[in-house]
Amino acid sequence: MRKASSLLLAVSITSGCANLGNPEQEVIEALDQQDYARAIQVIDSTPESHKQYPLLQEQYAGILQASDTYRQHLMQEAEAYGRRQQWADAFTLLQSNRSKVVSPYAIDELTASLAILEGRQLNELLAERRVAQAQAMLDSTQLSTTLANFRDSRAVAEKQQLDQEREQLIADLNRLGEYFAEQQKWMQARDLLRYAHQLAPDQPPSPQLARAQQVLNNADQRARAKRNQALQTEAEQLMARYQRNGTMDSLLAARRFLDQHKSNPVLSKHRDRLEQWSRRRFNEEMNTGEALYARGQYKEAYRIWKQLAPLYPNDEELNKKLERSRRVLSNLKSLQQS
Numbered sequence: 001m002r003k004a005s006s007l008l009l010a011v012s013i014t015s016g017c018a019n020l021g022n023p024e025q026e027v028i029e030a031l032d033q034q035d036y037a038r039a040i041q042v043i044d045s046t047p048e049s050h051k052q053y054p055l056l057q058e059q060y061a062g063i064l065q066a067s068d069t070y071r072q073h074l075m076q077e078a079e080a081y082g083r084r085q086q087w088a089d090a091f092t093l094l095q096s097n098r099s100k101v102v103s104p105y106a107i108d109e110l111t112a113s114l115a116i117l118e119g120r121q122l123n124e125l126l127a128e129r130r131v132a133q134a135q136a137m138l139d140s141t142q143l144s145t146t147l148a149n150f151r152d153s154r155a156v157a158e159k160q161q162l163d164q165e166r167e168q169l170i171a172d173l174n175r176l177g178e179y180f181a182e183q184q185k186w187m188q189a190r191d192l193l194r195y196a197h198q199l200a201p202d203q204p205p206s207p208q209l210a211r212a213q214q215v216l217n218n219a220d221q222r223a224r225a226k227r228n229q230a231l232q233t234e235a236e237q238l239m240a241r242y243q244r245n246g247t248m249d250s251l252l253a254a255r256r257f258l259d260q261h262k263s264n265p266v267l268s269k270h271r272d273r274l275e276q277w278s279r280r281r282f283n284e285e286m287n288t289g290e291a292l293y294a295r296g297q298y299k300e301a302y303r304i305w306k307q308l309a310p311l312y313p314n315d316e317e318l319n320k321k322l323e324r325s326r327r328v329l330s331n332l333k334s335l336q337q338s
Contacts, residue, residue, distance in 0.1 A: 024052045027059065035100045036067035044291075061300045064288065067102040072246055074101075075110050079244060087118045103288065105280045110243045112273075127176050127188060133169055134195035170200050181208040184225050184232075184266065186215045228266040235270045242277075248307050251278065255311075282311055289321065298328050 023046045030038035040063055043056045074097050081090035094111050098104045144166070147159040177192035190212035197205040215221040238257050242250035255278065258271045285304050293301035302325040308318060 022052075023050065023056060027056065027063075031063070031066075033100075034070055034097075036063055036070060037100055037102050039063050040067075040102050057295050057297070060295060061292065061297060064102055067100075068246065071101045071104075071106060072244075075106065075246070076244060078110060078114065079240075082114050082117060085121060087114070090114055103284045105277075105284050106243065106246050109277050109280070113240070113243060123176060123179055126172070127180070127192060130169060130172050130176060131191060131195060134173060134199060137166060137169060138195075138198060166199060170196050170203075173199070174206055177212075178206060178208050181212060184228050186212045186222075186225055190216060228264070231261060231264065231267060232270070235267055239270065239274060239277075248311070251281065252310055278311055282308055282315075286318065286321075293321075293325065298325055298332070301325055302329060 023042050026042045027039045030036070030042060040060070043060055043063075046053055046056055074093060078090040078093050081087070081093065091111065091114065094107050094114075098107050101107065144159055144162050147155045147162070150156070173192045173196035177189045177196060180186075180192065181189035189208060193206045193209035193212065197203075197209060215225055235254070235258060238250070238254040242254055244250075251274075254274055258267055258274060261267050262271065285308055289301040289304040289308075292298075292304065302322065305318060305321050305325065309322065312318060
């Protein structure tokens with residue numbers, strides 16, 4: 001056991017020495033593979049006593065910037081796949097490259113948003129198909145009753161299959177109708193839920209059917225629904241812009257818009273999603289600034305923290321970091337002048 005442990009320790013020490021031997025080459029190899037997270041990891045694990053430490057520290061901020069640029073390129077390409085409805089390609093691209101970027105929060109947010117868009121498009125396609133199926137089933141409404149009079153086992157099996165298809169279709173129509181009602185797309189909601197009720201007249205209709213009919217029959221409510229739809233569209237466009245370019249200005253623009261309409265419940269899900277994005281970015285960049293500060297890159301750390309200030313201007317921890325870095329930069333400037 002002692003011999004095995006000694007051998008394992010020797011291997012670990014040898015491996016550690018190899019890693020510390022030429023970290024600059026490891027960084028070069030990681031960058032050749034566009035693996036920016038790996039490059040940063042190598043720099044982080046290089047001790048101050050290593051002769052290449054100063055050179056690697058000089059590259060730190062540049063690698064972070066290159067990672068941001070690479071992430072934005074990935075996101076733009078994934079969005080292009082989404083516009084062409086090549087959803088599998090979009091998600092594969094994001095997931096296969098997620099581990100290569102330093103701060104993958106934006107990729108996670110885009111993945112979640114693309115999943116919502118994919119679901120929305122799929123629901124649109126399914127709604128068209130289910131309406132056509134409902135029309136066909138209503139046209140052959142007597143078929144199940146007729147098949148019930150046959151003794152032949154094929155007729156029995158056919159009737160069972162037809163009844164199962166009807167039940168599944170009714171469930172799908174109700175689910176899709178309630179989805180579109182939640183999106184305040186009342187015409188689609190009404191049509192889907194109406195077909196569901198026609199196929200199952202002895203069952204109580206979805207409450208959203210009456211709501212959809214009421215909205216469509218009332219001019220004021222139609223106008224309100226139209227305004228809400230426009231607000232949702234604008235909110236989604238602002239949030240998509242932030243996902244495309246990843247800039248703080250775009251994030252703040254989306255927050256300002258949602259704050260202007262904070263009393264409107266139709267945007268509550270947008271507000272919740274954007275708050276998750278904001279908090280995740282805040283935490284990620286607070287940590288990045290701390291890492292830069294610990295390496296003596298005070299100006300770069302201050303720049304990152306200063307950029308975060310409009311996001312949460314009353315955050316006590318952030319304000320302390322800004323004050324501390326301002327004081328250090330001021331002292332360094334005084335030393336240089338003297």
